[in-house]
Amino acid sequence: MNVNQRIQSVDILRGITIVGMILVNNPGDWSHIYAPLSHAEWHGLTPTDLIFPFFLFIVGISIFYAYKSKQPNASTYKKLGLRSLKLIGLGLVLKAFTPLFPFVQDWEHIRFMGVLQRIGIVFFVTAVLYLNCNWKMLLGVAVTILLGYWLLLGFVPLPNGMAPTFDRASNNWSNYIDLQILGTHMWQPDYDPEGVLGTVSAIATCILGVLVGKLLDTPLKSKTKILFLTGVILLTLGYFWNAYFPINKALWSSSFVLVTAGYGTVILAVIYYIVDVKQWHFGAVFKQVGMNAITIYFLSEFIAKSFYLIPVGADANVHSWLYNTFFSFDGLVAKLSSLCYALVIVLIYVGLGTYLFKKNIFIKV
Incomplete structure (x- = not known):
């Protein structure tokens, strides 16, 4: 479909979904996650x-x-x-x-x-x-x-x-x-x-x-x-x-x-x-992310995996160094620190999606 002929709600829901994927896949600390941002243990359903x-x-x-x-x-x-x-x-x-x-x-x-x-x-x-x-x-x-x-x-x-x-x-x-x-x-x-x-x-x-x-x-x-x-x-x-x-x-x-x-x-x-x-203005940023959904998801997973595997010093990696240096502080709730890290990652990829959209770059897989 031509970009201008697309059903806007479908692209917006796709973008919300990709943003959700990035959010739940990139906590600062997997040991400290708010319950809605974690999968059910076995039976059951979470967001x-x-x-x-x-x-x-x-x-x-x-x-x-x-x-x-x-x-x-x-x-x-x-x-x-x-x-x-x-x-x-x-x-x-x-x-x-x-x-x-x-x-x-x-x-x-x-x-x-x-x-x-x-x-x-x-x-x-x-x-x-x-x-x-x-x-x-x-x-x-x-x-x-x-x-x-x-x-x-x-x-x-x-x-x-x-x-x-x-x-x-x-x-x-x-x-x-x-x-x-x-x-x-x-x-x-x-x-x-x-x-x-x-x-x-x-x-x-x-x-x-x-x-x-x-x-x-x-x-x-x-x-x-x-x-x-x-x-x-x-x-x-x-x-x-x-x-x-x-x-x-x-x-x-x-x-x-x-x-x-x-x-x-x-x-x-x-x-x-x-x-x-109703044609109300809603969710434009999610639509922009949704137009390159697979590309943004792949990059987020590729970079996240690299961050976990590239060592920094004797007992850390890029991910843990970034988290401990910029997000983890005494007196700040660990789950909130972990969430803040994930939100920053989300903002980075939302920015990428917006940039690609404004440059009229749509990478098809």
Whole structure:
């Protein structure tokens, strides 16, 4: 889409999401974080747990607009595949890179999955489905994924005969599959938050984004109300399902998909009403960040990882030196110091997003 023809609320929500990602990923001290800025221990939901599903939800909306006039042919599939591979490649670079010689981690320490890898896989599968299915078929695929995931994790015995569980344990199907496929290349030995089965479930999140994109594209005058009602329905279904399949980001449970898509739809409806219907000035800075979302996210992760790995003196690194020198003081609450560090990092990348936007630089991945 031309920059001037874009739906402003979608870009603003994307920008808010990226800002949220940078905020929660860059505390000054991981031991001192305010509860809303940390993930749930296992089951449950915090504001931080909304960030990644919001981004995949927005990817789905973007797929609807970017490919609604495209044909399912070799040329389109080639472009989809290349974009997906770029995202996966960037994700692998983040996992394998080290700022010190030989600049690549040992093979056994490289984590295969990650945020960008999941985005790349989910984007490709959802876009292919969108090109070949009508909205009813897409809804059917999403429902099948969510029901199938619940039935597998909750009722199908593991190959060793153990009863399945939703807990963080060896007899959890998600962990079992990750161990078989990823082996030691996981975030933790007992689970990976971007694991294999969770990535399949995340496709449903993206499909719901496609369907919400279709709602946004309708000429109905009551569009805002329909969006809001859709969000409330998703929330109701998700919280009801929570009693049987707990809301869990690490598993990307079916209830988690519905609840996060519900919150995303409700928030989008509010922003849509303010910006696209009433045309009030709101969130311009978030729109500017959202126009280069992947680039800004990649840079933030690349630099943050480098800061943690580049030593300063005998027992510090760039990150700890900056934090202890400029943010950590006697008498100042540790959590507040940690938050201030994160906010400064956010301001730096917001400034970068604003600069790129004003220079009309939009880096596509």
